[in-house]
Amino acid sequence: MPELPEVETVRRILNKSIIGKKILGIDIRYDKIIQNVSVEEFKKSLINQTFINVNRKGKYLICELNDYYLLVHLRMEGKFFLMHDEELSKHDHIIFKFEDSNLRYNDTRKFGTMHLFKKDIDIYNVYPLNKVGLEPFDEKFTKEYLQEKFKNNTRPIKTALLDQEIVAGLGNIYVDEVLFMSSIYPKTRAKDVNIEQLDKIVESSRIVLNKAINLGGTTIRSFQSSHDITGRFQNELLVHTKEICPNCNSKIDKIKVGGRGTYYCPVCQK
DNA sequence: AACAGACCCTGAGGGC
């Protein structure tokens, strides 16, 4: 499940492998991935466009081409593979054909999305990127920022931290890790989290995400001409999917918060 | 306005 570190890993790999490649043809085998334009317009626009750069905001990949931006959200299981003549998988939904290879968007659960925009608009000011809040690495992401956002927020802190309009890039796994490192009970109302704890959230978010990026994400099969890249961060998880607390050896509890499976230590996280 | 729940979709895993 791609979160910010996984998306960043995919971004870096894409930047090494598809820059300068020109799209000569596109096959679309599942239409619903394409969001804001018709399938015909999507194809017509992107043919003969060359990939110039791949950027990222939160969990969105921003592919820059000559005249367009292509936004990709991988959601749960979206992946890219750079391939040659290999047989297509039933989960390859969109194929960008280059002269000597092809880039396949593969997505088992079909939750991923693509948006296409002409370059003459400010994509950061239109949907969906205008709904993406600060990343934990942003210098404006501070305890004061969270205090302002949470002051009237009665939702559980876990749910509030998963809100991409407030914090961009944290998903279910990393929020559990952040709350564990900050010693905060996931169901605490966001407005009741004190300023010292908010400071810990800011600090922990940066530590967890940086570490995960450096290890190539959690477990992502994403890329590179049929080779899988397996992130190593899953070996570093402290609480998510764990049974015993690494701090106090208590049994880790699994509960539901806002409909999401949530792991926490009932002794360390009050 | 703010929040809860349904929904999208498939494969994995449990029960029988």
Added chain:
DNA sequence: TGCCCTCAGGGTCTGT
């Protein structure tokens, strides 16, 4: 062996 059921999950949409 195989069928049926339930569940997971990010983000959006709908309903309260």
